[in-house]
Amino acid sequence: MRYGLLAATALGxxxxxxxxxxxxxxxxxxxTNPNDIAAWEEIIAAFEAEHxxxxxxxxxxxxxxxxxxxxxxxxxGGLPDVSMLGNNVVAQFQAIGALAPLDxxxxxxxxxxxxxxxxxxxxxxxxxxxxxxxxxxxxxxVETRALYYRKDLFEQAGLDPNSPPDTWEELRAAAKxxxxxxxxxxxxxxxxTSLDYFTIHNFMSAYLGYGARMLAEDGSCGFDxxxxxxxLAVYTGIALDGSTHPDAAxxxxxxxxxxxxDGRYGMILMHPSLYRDLVAEQPDWLDQVAIAQVPAGPxxxxxxxxxxxxxxxxxSDAKEAAGQFIMFATHGEAFKELxxxxxxxxxxxxxxxxxxxxxxxxxxxVEQLQNARPYQYPxxxxxxxxxxxxxxxxxxxxxxxxxxxxxxxxxxxxxxxxNTVLAR
Amino acid sequence: xxxxxxxxxxxxxxxxxxAYALVSPAVAVALAIAVLPLLYALWLxxxxxxLLRNPQPIWGGFKNFSALLADSALWSAFWxxxxxxxxxxxxxxxxxxxxxLLLNRDSAIARAASALILLPWVMPFIVLGYGWRFLLDxxxxxxxxxxxxxxVADTSSVLNDPNLALGVIIFISGWKGxxxxxxxLLAALKSIPDELYEAAAIDGAGHWQxxxxxxxxxxxxxxxxxxxxxxxxxxxSFDLPWIMTRGGxxxxxxxxxxxxxxxxxxxxxxxxxxxxxxxxxxxxxGAALTLLQLRRRD
Numbered sequence: 175m176r177y178g179l180l181a182a183t184a185l186g187x188x189x190x191x192x193x194x195x196x197x198x199x200x201x202x203x204x205x206t207n208p209n210d211i212a213a214w215e216e217i218i219a220a221f222e223a224e225h226x227x228x229x230x231x232x233x234x235x236x237x238x239x240x241x242x243x244x245x246x247x248x249x250x251g252g253l254p255d256v257s258m259l260g261n262n263v264v265a266q267f268q269a270i271g272a273l274a275p276l277d278x279x280x281x282x283x284x285x286x287x288x289x290x291x292x293x294x295x296x297x298x299x300x301x302x303x304x305x306x307x308x309x310x311x312x313x314x315x316v317e318t319r320a321l322y323y324r325k326d327l328f329e330q331a332g333l334d335p336n337s338p339p340d341t342w343e344e345l346r347a348a349a350k351x352x353x354x355x356x357x358x359x360x361x362x363x364x365x366x367t368s369l370d371y372f373t374i375h376n377f378m379s380a381y382l383g384y385g386a387r388m389l390a391e392d393g394s395c396g397f398d399x400x401x402x403x404x405x406l407a408v409y410t411g412i413a414l415d416g417s418t419h420p421d422a423a424x425x426x427x428x429x430x431x432x433x434x435x436d437g438r439y440g441m442i443l444m445h446p447s448l449y450r451d452l453v454a455e456q457p458d459w460l461d462q463v464a465i466a467q468v469p470a471g472p473x474x475x476x477x478x479x480x481x482x483x484x485x486x487x488x489x490s491d492a493k494e495a496a497g498q499f500i501m502f503a504t505h506g507e508a509f510k511e512l513x514x515x516x517x518x519x520x521x522x523x524x525x526x527x528x529x530x531x532x533x534x535x536x537x538x539x540v541e542q543l544q545n546a547r548p549y550q551y552p553x554x555x556x557x558x559x560x561x562x563x564x565x566x567x568x569x570x571x572x573x574x575x576x577x578x579x580x581x582x583x584x585x586x587x588x589x590x591x592x593n594t595v596l597a598r
Numbered sequence: 599x600x601x602x603x604x605x606x607x608x609x610x611x612x613x614x615x616x617a618y619a620l621v622s623p624a625v626a627v628a629l630a631i632a633v634l635p636l637l638y639a640l641w642l643x644x645x646x647x648x649l650l651r652n653p654q655p656i657w658g659g660f661k662n663f664s665a666l667l668a669d670s671a672l673w674s675a676f677w678x679x680x681x682x683x684x685x686x687x688x689x690x691x692x693x694x695x696x697x698x699l700l701l702n703r704d705s706a707i708a709r710a711a712s713a714l715i716l717l718p719w720v721m722p723f724i725v726l727g728y729g730w731r732f733l734l735d736x737x738x739x740x741x742x743x744x745x746x747x748x749x750v751a752d753t754s755s756v757l758n759d760p761n762l763a764l765g766v767i768i769f770i771s772g773w774k775g776x777x778x779x780x781x782x783l784l785a786a787l788k789s790i791p792d793e794l795y796e797a798a799a800i801d802g803a804g805h806w807q808x809x810x811x812x813x814x815x816x817x818x819x820x821x822x823x824x825x826x827x828x829x830x831x832x833x834x835s836f837d838l839p840w841i842m843t844r845g846g847x848x849x850x851x852x853x854x855x856x857x858x859x860x861x862x863x864x865x866x867x868x869x870x871x872x873x874x875x876x877x878x879x880x881x882x883x884g885a886a887l888t889l890l891q892l893r894r895r896d
Contacts (some may be wrong), residue, residue: 248649359737369844380622421755424757558650
């Protein structure tokens with residue numbers, strides 16, 4: 175048995191370490207942050223040093239352009255061998271048949287390193303990346319949101335700084351109190367109601383927490399329920415109360431994040447890298463920032479489950495080398511340095527349980543991840559999610575927040591739109 | 599002057615072949631950059647290509663066109679695009695005509711101003727889009743403060759108002775295109791002989807009468823032709839409303855260019871987007887030909 179294992183390990187090592195002669199792996203990387211780019215360049219240099227004959231060519235494709243570039247390449251040719259991808263659209267490109275499965279790469283890596291990479295993936299991510307019994311992506315980062323709040327502004331408003339809002343109703347009330355007590359131009363919370371991803375990233379915590387479900391058992395829209403309407407009412411109520419920026423219906427997440435850094439909001443639901451930016455900018459009130467879990471609804475506490483993996487495109491003619499690069503870049507020490515530089519939580523559970531993710535502010539996010547769920551929870555990932563999150567749910571939120579529709583009309587129209595997309 | 603007999607003599611086949619050979623590269627380039635993409639779009643519009651169902655295009659006949667006829671959101675965007683196009687051209691004419699009349703002077707200031715007036719035309723959409731967003735920002739925007747004082751805007755930016763956003767962006771679109779119209783009108787104004795105005799003045803015509811009876815008829819053709827060109831550009835717009843509002847709030851500024859963009863990149867329906875573009879082309883060609891026919895009849 176032992177000799178069998180040794181033989182398998184040796185074979186795996188040979189497969190992993192075997193030089194793929196004269197191959198080029200094209201890699202589309204979506205971050206434009208100079209620290210991230212430098213970290214990726216180090217990973218690539220380390221990979222090329224270990225894999226003689228393989229040349230990894232990184233191209234920066236900004237997140238804001240990646241969907242256009244990928245769809246254009248998909249329809250006219252020119253896809254890379256490897257790219258990053260949003261976790262919610264892995265199912266979309268897998269359904270198209272554009273991705274290549276990574277099971278062989280997983281197995282080869284496990285054989286060489288004695289690991290079980292599949293078991294090390296966060297439970298929520300498994301639903302995104304394991305489709306039809308196969309692995310289609312290897313996670314880089316997993317992301318959730320927690321509630322940043324300013325204890326000094328809480329005290330000024332007469333709120334208990336050691337008791338942050340625990341439910342969405344409490345969040346709405348606290349945002350209103352903070353706004354009323356704050357000077358002009360400072361608002362209770364940075365919360366968007368625009369057609370921007372920041373809206374759905376926050377609002378999904380509300381509707382899942384209220385027990386609403388995107389998909390009914392028959393696969394059609396499941397939002398036309400009292401639970402969803404209550405969630406929509408409490409979320410948009412924050413904007414209608416005037417407790418967020420008056421232009422919230424057209425502002426994006428980056429603008430809100432900049433506003434929090436500038437001291438414009440008492441609270442914001444944001445990812446861990448905001449704390450990295452706070453430390454870098456050192457505002458006077460940095461020691462007054464505290465972080466709590468996302469508010470709960472009457473049914474449960476649900477965090478946003480974001481993240482981005484590496485995928486291999488089926489059009490690749492360097493699949494073996496591409497698979498090796500994906501596994502190298504999403505595991506091990508070089509990957510840990512990338513995660514530290516990027517200020518994100520790694521998609522590997524075992525890595526996230528070690529330093530520096532045991533230090534503030536990460537533990538609250540790691541704990542939050544236990545309750546982080548996909549938009550369509552508890553249903554399986556669906557290929558149409560990319561369409562639904564952009565043009566249906568956010569539009570319903572905006573309509574109510576702008577007073578264009580009441581809750582019932584917005585919900586009915588939302589379900590009509592979702593069912594139209596699902597029926598195509 | 600008449601042509602000599604040698605010049606009128608029929609060309610030899612060799613000369614004719616040489617002429618065709620010389621123009622053939624230009625014809626090939628024109629085919630490659632204009633006709634072939636058009637034919638591809640036409641072919642694509644008859645395919646069934648929803649990427650989530652058919653990774654490769656298959657023949658779909660008139661499927662996209664029948665879906666297009668039943669798509670109420672698309673027709674809302676179409677009528678919005680008509681308002682956008684006519685509004686843009688109207689703003690361009692309204693801003694350009696007085697400016698052209700003011701600049702129709704042979705002075706150093708007029709020449710300098712003529713050059714400066716080109717600024718909106720040469721400014722990239724991304725720069726002016728964000729510039730106007732800043733001006734209309736509810737907290738720091740100077741223009742927002744003016745609009746608020748006039749009672750047009752409340753605490754939120756007008757770009758968040760579904761009833762005002764389209765009008766505001768139409769104005770900005772017209773402002774952006776105005777310099778082209780100014781230059782064309784200036785050229786037309788400078789071509790009007792001074793004698794006409796002098797004769798009219800001797801006959802007792804006032805400034806307004808001279809403007810209505812001499813200037814307007816003589817610049818009318820320029821206004822129609824340049825208005826048609828700018829109208830076609832406006833009909834195919836995408837950049838400005840996308841940068842400023844992404845088609846929102848709700849669908850208030852969603853024009854056909856944005857609808858087509860979303861059909862391809864959000865809905866993954868390139869063949870449907872091609873069908874929209876074919877219909878747009880036919881509508882625009884029909885409208886342009888009708889306008890030119892009416893113009894000739896006049």
